[in-house]
Amino acid sequence: MRYLDQKMKQVAEMLNNIQAEDSGDIIYDDIFSGSEIQDLAEHINVNGDDTIVSLSLDGAQLYQNKKSDTWISIWILDNLSPNQRYQKKRVLPGTVIPGPNKPKITDSFFFFFLKAFYYWFIYLL
Amino acid sequence: MPYLYHIPIAHVCTISPHKNDSYTIFLSIQLQDDPDKANVSSDYERSPTAFCDDSDPLQPDSTNGSQATSDFDPDDLDKHEQQDAALQAEQHACAMALRALDQLGSESNTLLEADSDGELDDTPADLSHIENIKFTQEFTEDISTATFENGCLDDDVIHHLHNPCNEPTIISDPNIRLSLDLFLAVTNASKETYHASRNAILLRYPDSGILSYHAVKRLVAQKMGVVAVYNDMCINSCHAFMGPFAQLRFCSICGEARYDVAQAALTGKDIARQQFCTILLGPQLQALQ
Secondary structure, three states: OOHHHHHHHHHHHHHHHHHOOOOOOOOOOOHHHOHHHHHHHHHHOOOOOOOOEEEEEEEEEOOOOOOOEEEEEEEEEOOOOHHHHOOHHHOEEEEEEOOOOOOOOHHHHHHHHHHHHHHHHHHHO | OHHHHHHHHHHHHHHHHHOHHHHHHHHHHHHHHOHHHHHOHHHOOHHHHHHOOOOOOOHHHHHHHHHHHHHHOOOOOOHHHHHHHHHHHHHHHHHHHHHHHHOOOOHHHHHHHHHHHHHHHOOOOOOOOOHHHHHHHHHHHHHHOOOOOOOOOOHHHHHHHHOOOOOOOOOOOHHHHHHHHHHHHOOOOOHHHHHHHHHHHHHHOOOOOOOOHHHHHHHHHHHHOOOEEEEEEOOOOOOEOOHHHOOOOEOOOOOOEOEOHHHHHHHOOOOEOOEEEEEOHHHHHHHHO
């Protein structure tokens, strides 16, 4: 779980040294190297104690010869190092949307857990 | 503090513009919320034109289509069915017209992108005139006004969120321990596997108080606090009946009924035809600690 802290410091150091001549190449090896999350981290002041999750949604056909698409979303805990976070036992289930059609307005399905998430924030603050 | 929910809002905003189907949404909601338009047949022709561009080539066709359907209503249909048919015809017409609008070019898309960035900081009351953005705004506004009281969470869940377990759970009862071990051992198998194993144990040791499947499942949920919550959705997976759609009784895209008519006749209760399952993230993260 210390991965987030270490990685953020490493990336910050790399970005600080970007002007130096002997800085070498910048390595892009995780989502924390990306500008989006770096900007956000600067904005909301992320530190190593925070929890960062990614949401992933995709459809899966459950039976080979049957129209049986089910859309499953999962949470990936980004505080773990990349070789741990995608392991089956560390991936958290999010939403299961039964098919067989694909969801047309995906936001409306995400709405509920975003709202529940917000309750949780209110409580924690 | 405001930035804590910046992440979900930004997320919702950025994925929406890529969903072209979303154009068809708002129009339908406005029509459904307006009972006059659903009731009076002479309004059918007007309602699509009220929202669509005059240059739309498909529009006359689709308007005719809705008229044809409404003329078809025979007298033996009761009023309720008439409304439904009218509503469906109208929605179909609007969807057709808007789909044609969609194809008009990429101009609207770029406009949409620009607006979604610009309006992120706007006050929620200032709703966009672009359906797609307005929809997202309604979602974000609903989320940001959320409290435990106006939500749709069970009391048990809220209680557990308020009082997370701070110490390791100790299971001293050997019967409960046996039930939990069995439950976890067959977690990849079917429910029947648990039943069969439990029956086998009960046959040999009738006095062992091994729990039933539902009891052990409830026990695990209680110990961990991780629960699944079920919400209504359209039977064709168009959208969930949440946020701006929460009060609707028919899908705003395909017009399918939200509740099972046969069940309502039998029990008098509204039972959803299709539900989706959400496993809340908060309790899961709490259980990780």
